Amino acid sequence: MCKECGCEDKAAKGPQQNGSDEKNVQIDRKVTEANDATANKIAHELIHKEILCINLLGSPGSGKTTLIEGIAQNIPAKIIGVIQGDLESDVDKKRLEQMNIEAYQINTHSGCHLNAEMIKEALGSMNLDNKRFLIVENVGNLVCPAGVKIGQHINIVVSSTTEGSDKPKKYPYIFMDADLILISKYDLKDAVGFDEQSYLSDISRINPQARIIKCSNRKSSCFQEVAHFLEHEREHVLGHHHH
Amino acid sequence: MHELAITKEVIRIIREEAEKNSISSVKYVSLELGGLTTYKKESLLYFFNILKKDEEALQEAVLKIIEVGGKVRCKECGAVGTVEDPILPLCKACDSSDIEITQGKDLRLRDLRGN
Ligand SMILES: Nc1nc2c(ncn2[C@@H]2O[C@H](COP(=O)(O)OP(=O)(O)OP(=O)(O)O)[C@@H](O)[C@H]2O)c(=O)[nH]1
Numbered sequence: 170m171c172k173e174c175g176c177e178d179k180a181a182k183g184p185q186q187n188g189s190d191e192k193n194v195q196i197d198r199k200v201t202e203a204n205d206a207t208a209n210k211i212a213h214e215l216i217h218k219e220i221l222c223i224n225l226l227g228s229p230g231s232g233k234t235t236l237i238e239g240i241a242q243n244i245p246a247k248i249i250g251v252i253q254g255d256l257e258s259d260v261d262k263k264r265l266e267q268m269n270i271e272a273y274q275i276n277t278h279s280g281c282h283l284n285a286e287m288i289k290e291a292l293g294s295m296n297l298d299n300k301r302f303l304i305v306e307n308v309g310n311l312v313c314p315a316g317v318k319i320g321q322h323i324n325i326v327v328s329s330t331t332e333g334s335d336k337p338k339k340y341p342y343i344f345m346d347a348d349l350i351l352i353s354k355y356d357l358k359d360a361v362g363f364d365e366q367s368y369l370s371d372i373s374r375i376n377p378q379a380r381i382i383k384c385s386n387r388k389s390s391c392f393q394e395v396a397h398f399l400e401h402e403r404e405h406v407l408g409h410h411h412h
Numbered sequence: 413m414h415e416l417a418i419t420k421e422v423i424r425i426i427r428e429e430a431e432k433n434s435i436s437s438v439k440y441v442s443l444e445l446g447g448l449t450t451y452k453k454e455s456l457l458y459f460f461n462i463l464k465k466d467e468e469a470l471q472e473a474v475l476k477i478i479e480v481g482g483k484v485r486c487k488e489c490g491a492v493g494t495v496e497d498p499i500l501p502l503c504k505a506c507d508s509s510d511i512e513i514t515q516g517k518d519l520r521l522r523d524l525r526g527n
Pocket residue numbers: 227228229230231232233234235236261308309353354355356357384385386387
């Protein structure tokens with residue numbers, strides 16, 4: 170019976186119960202549970218190895234690999250491990266190897282983002298002894314990697330001025346979970362008419378907690394700032410943090 | 413496109429639950445879709461209806477998607493409110509922009525019926 174008026178309201182009960190042998194099972198399962206469980210396990214194991222895992226996100230060509238190169242000028246390359254996620258090719262891996270950064274390439278082919286299972290497999294063939302940072306460069310994409318856990322402790326979104334200042338408004342999900350937003354190609358902001366005020370005001374409405382660093386590869390001080398941020402986050406995540 | 417992988421997970425969990433509960437023909441499944449996820453209802457239904465054809469137990473399955481809105485809480489004063497999209501509103505009570513999302517970021521499988 171319907172609670173409102175006491176009538177026999179079949180529609181209120183959902184679909185018709187046709188057979189008496191029909192079972193009705195109440196479930197409450199998160200659809201991403203399998204991936205999340207693998208991701209949580211990875212994140213936990215990396216903490217035990219005292220490694221901070223960074224999910225590096227951003228559009229194709231926004232400057233993700235450039236950022237890794239910049240970080241490696243401020244943090245010794247030998248304590249950084251990288252997992253490169255690309256649809257095809259290993260050009261970024263080779264670029265990093267030229268700077269003596271160990272990199273493992275994942276080619277997702279048609280896959281538009283990395284998932285925890287892929288990272289688990291990659292970690293199986295990486296030597297992380299003496300590493301303190303694991304940087305995962307995700308597939309260049311502002312949509313699909315958003316919210317997909319890969320075992321990271323923090324998210325960095327690299328967002329270049331050349332993409333336009335409307336990106337947070339158009340792709341809020343990727344910005345929503347960022348711990349650090351790097352505004353890259355800051356040297357080009359005037360040339361492309363980047364509206365910084367409107368960009369920052371959108372960020373403050375999507376993710377007011379995010380740290381923001383403005384960055385240009387022509388000026389290395391921002392990479393130093395990122396390196397400090399990472400060292401600080403690592404201490405924080407490992408629980409040795411003292412204010 | 414983006415919903416294909418997640419719909420495969422939906423099917424995997426339904427298959428698991430159907431087996432666990434000795435259901436050989438699923439008639440109805442409900443899915444709770446958070447309003448602050450990147451998934452679109454139409455695409456989930458589209459992929460579900462394609463993928464179910466390859467699943468013996470899902471031939472007659474109807475998927476119902478229940479959309480649940482986003483909920484937010486003000487970190488300054490604790491006031492709660494609803495939100496339609498990830499562009500967070502200012503707190504209606506104290507005007508603060510320091511707001512956290514408390515509901516709407518999940519996709520959850522809820523009810524399963526069949527025999
Ligand atoms: N002017 C300028 N160019 C930059 C800056 N950062 C990166 N670039 C250039 O932008 C291009 C793309 O940079 P990458 O670091 O390869 O970008 P990515 O995000 O790794 O690209 P994908 O891996 O292909 O998605 C390169 O030609 C860089 O030299 C910057 O701060 N200023």
